[in-house]
Structure formats: C-alpha cells, structure tokens
Amino acid sequence: MRRIYEDAAYRTPQSCWWRDTAPPEDQPQLEDDHRTEVAIIGGGFTGLNAALVLAKAGVETTVIDAEQPGWGASGRNGGFCCLGGSKLGSRLLAQRFGNDQRNAWHRAERAAVDHVDALLAEHQIDVDRHSDGETLLAHTPGAMRDIENGADQTAATYGVTPEIIPKEHLRQRGLGGAFHGGVTLPIGFALNPARYHAGLARVVRSKGVRLYGQTPAQAITRSGASWRITTPGGTISADKVILATNGYSAEDVPDWLRARYLPVQSSIIVTRPITRSEQVRQGWTSLQMCYDSRILLHYFRLMPDGRFLFGMRGGLRATPRAEAALSRKIRADFRTLFPEWRDVEITHEWSGLVCLMRSLTPFAGPVPDEPGLYAAMGYHGNGVAMGSYLGARLAETMMGHTPTGPFPAFLSKPPARFPLGSLRRLILAPAYAAATLFDR
Numbered sequence: 001m002r003r004i005y006e007d008a009a010y011r012t013p014q015s016c017w018w019r020d021t022a023p024p025e026d027q028p029q030l031e032d033d034h035r036t037e038v039a040i041i042g043g044g045f046t047g048l049n050a051a052l053v054l055a056k057a058g059v060e061t062t063v064i065d066a067e068q069p070g071w072g073a074s075g076r077n078g079g080f081c082c083l084g085g086s087k088l089g090s091r092l093l094a095q096r097f098g099n100d101q102r103n104a105w106h107r108a109e110r111a112a113v114d115h116v117d118a119l120l121a122e123h124q125i126d127v128d129r130h131s132d133g134e135t136l137l138a139h140t141p142g143a144m145r146d147i148e149n150g151a152d153q154t155a156a157t158y159g160v161t162p163e164i165i166p167k168e169h170l171r172q173r174g175l176g177g178a179f180h181g182g183v184t185l186p187i188g189f190a191l192n193p194a195r196y197h198a199g200l201a202r203v204v205r206s207k208g209v210r211l212y213g214q215t216p217a218q219a220i221t222r223s224g225a226s227w228r229i230t231t232p233g234g235t236i237s238a239d240k241v242i243l244a245t246n247g248y249s250a251e252d253v254p255d256w257l258r259a260r261y262l263p264v265q266s267s268i269i270v271t272r273p274i275t276r277s278e279q280v281r282q283g284w285t286s287l288q289m290c291y292d293s294r295i296l297l298h299y300f301r302l303m304p305d306g307r308f309l310f311g312m313r314g315g316l317r318a319t320p321r322a323e324a325a326l327s328r329k330i331r332a333d334f335r336t337l338f339p340e341w342r343d344v345e346i347t348h349e350w351s352g353l354v355c356l357m358r359s360l361t362p363f364a365g366p367v368p369d370e371p372g373l374y375a376a377m378g379y380h381g382n383g384v385a386m387g388s389y390l391g392a393r394l395a396e397t398m399m400g401h402t403p404t405g406p407f408p409a410f411l412s413k414p415p416a417r418f419p420l421g422s423l424r425r426l427i428l429a430p431a432y433a434a435a436t437l438f439d440r
C-alpha cells in the first residue's frame, strides 16, 4: 500500500480515551480463498453501515480491515454526531448544483443524524450520549455579528429555530470561556464513537456479515466478471466491492484512488475528570458539544464523567518534530480558551486522518469504467453521521434500490484528482498559514 503520510500517521494511537472505554474486539485474519457477493474494504462507520444494509437485504457480505474494524477515524474521532460533511457553503452548493440539490443535501445532513439516532435506538447501543444539538461559539465580536445575521438563513436551511446566546448569557448557560456569544442548533448529539462502532460491529456480525482484521487489501483486480482481492493470508472473489477506506486510503489500492482524496490530520486531547468546583471556576459546566468560529476550528465538550475533550485540525506532517509542535499547539490553545484549567492533567492525546476531496463534497457512488466497484468517502471531518448515512445509501443504490433518504446526485459525481500527486498536502500549507492569521 502506497500512502502519502509518514509511517507514524498509520500507527495505532497509544493513548486514545475511547480505547480505554471500549477496547476494540479483535477479528480474525482472513485465511485461504473466499467467495462473497460483496466485499467491503475498510471496517469503519462507512463500511459497517453499508454491510448492515446489505446483510438485511440478504446479500452475502465480507468486510476486511487492514488493522481492525474501527481502527481508523471511526474509532478515534470527537464523537460529534452532527450536521456537515461538505466544505461548500449553502450558496456555493446552489451555484454549483442548483437549488434542488442544495436543498436535498441539507435534508441529507439532517437525515444522517437521524439515521445514527435510529440505529442506536433500534439496536439498543449505549453510547454515553449527551448534548442537545450543537453550539457554535463566536471567537470574535465580528464572528458573533455573522452568527446573528445568518440566523434566519440557518433557520430556513434546516427548518429549525436556532437559539442565539448573547455573550453575557454564556456563563449562566455553563459555557464560560473566551467567547463572544454563540448559537445552538437543535440537531445532533455527542456519543462515544468506540461504543457506537462496537455496537454496530456486534449487530453486523449477528446478521451474518464476516468481519476480518489484520487483512489489508494489497491489490484489487478484475478477474472475469468478478473482483479479486489479494490479502497476505488469502484472496476474496467478489461480485462487487465497496472502498470504504476514507483518510486511510492508499494511492494504489486500487490505482483509481491515486490523488483523488486528501488526508488531513486532526488531533484530540482529553483531560482527567474535572471536579465540579473546577468547572464552576471556569464557568463551564454544560455538557453541550461546541465548536468555535475559527477557520481552523476547535471542537470541545465536557463529557458525562467530567473529562473534557478538546480537538483541532492542523497537522500536515507526521514526523516526530511536527507531532511535537502540534501537541504544543493544541495544549496552548486549550489553556488559552480555558485558562482556569491550565494545570489540569491531560491524560490522553491522539490524532487521526480525516479526508478532503477536491470538490469539497463527499463521494458515494460507482467508480467509472469499473463495473461492480464502488466507493464512499470524503466527509471533510464530519463523518460520524454522514459516513454512516452514505455507507447505507450507497449500499441501497448498489443493489438497484431507491435510496431511503435524500441522496443528491452530485454525491455520485466521480472525484477529480488533486494537483501535486503524492505531495498534495502541501496545497494546504498556505491555506493553514492564512487561516492562522485570520483566526486571531
């Protein structure tokens, strides 16, 4: 597998809080030669949601993961089950694809959150859920004005009433930090992603899906009317294949993927449980999940056990030096935004890869000129809900069924290649530098 980051980006995180709360269950390695109707490469939320839909329809399905299902971003994210998935704003979506598709996209965002909500309820998966919707906090007075001016548009877009929180009300709402006000949209909730993944894996297995770990697809080739997947311990022959490898994709598995996705690092720190009196001192007692209005945004939430999760984007290298710099930055930002907690011990710290697309929209559809090969990826760091949803919708359309939720046509438009090939992450360096200046 040819991947574009340094090896460290593909190592198992040593200190991920979710792994302590729901240790991943190891699946066996694939051995010998197998035949299946559908093979899914990648056992995260996308792959398992596709597998569940297929298995419920009676389709024989096999999922393989290079490490273990849930090892990728699905097992190490911030657990914000929320709107999002595209980096194109509403206006640009309408300009590029027309109003109908723009509206269908916004309905899909809501449907994605509802999809996960329904899955958890149907299968009684306990995910330590909290937060009533999601709150955006303004990092400058200007950002607060933008929030206020955009409230009507947001209401029209999502069909809900956003709640504006003036700066002077933040502390009494338990959201006391260095912010200038905010807005809550009553859509979304926070979850423990490892528990969601473990519950989903259990359900998928109970429906007869075969799950394999330590089984990297080394090559995916056509063999007559089928696809042949080569792994270290054996092969799989499948009528159809879904690529669900997202930010952990490789340039050559299959070659079609080369330069069509752009992995970007995102990092998270988690503190020891913060006592009630420490919470009160900072003025932050709310379990609401929040993010700020910076371009390189921070996302954070106090969890039910008192631990605080704080995450941000930013790393373009995975060298020891770059990782140390990122670690210093995330800790410094945390202490600036929550000064009363500057001495609180940080017990866990990890990072992972999210996936950007050149179109700034996700892809979920057939790979052109490769009958039977499909992919779903590119949620721009918002794939808890959207990855789950598009995995399910892709499986439906692959079977020739009408998708059971909004699924705008532009999502199936084949992704274009980024310039600069394997050096493409350099594209982001000037954008990150500009954002750092702009975000002050």
Ligand SMILES: Cc1cc2nc3c(=O)[nH]c(=O)nc-3n(C[C@H](O)[C@H](O)[C@H](O)COP(=O)(O)OP(=O)(O)OC[C@H]3O[C@@H](n4cnc5c(N)ncnc54)[C@H](O)[C@@H]3O)c2cc1C
Pocket: 001, 041, 042, 043, 044, 045, 046, 047, 064, 065, 066, 067, 068, 069, 070, 071, 072, 073, 074, 075, 076, 077, 078, 079, 080, 081, 082, 215, 216, 217, 218, 244, 245, 246, 247, 248, 249, 250, 253, 265, 266, 267, 268, 311, 350, 351, 352, 353, 354, 355, 376, 377, 379, 380, 381, 382, 383, 384, 385, 386, 387
């Ligand atoms: C630090 C961080 C924080 C995030 N926070 C949030 C958040 O709060 N809310 C949100 O909505 N989204 C968040 N995201 C994004 C979200 O986690 C992802 O969009 C989502 O999990 C993608 O799921 P997936 O199944 O498509 O991919 P992944 O979960 O990344 O799974 C891909 C899998 O493919 C496997 N694989 C790769 N190549 C091969 C191969 N050749 N053969 C076999 N297997 C292979 C990998 O081992 C991996 O397990 C975050 C991501 C990160 C990294």
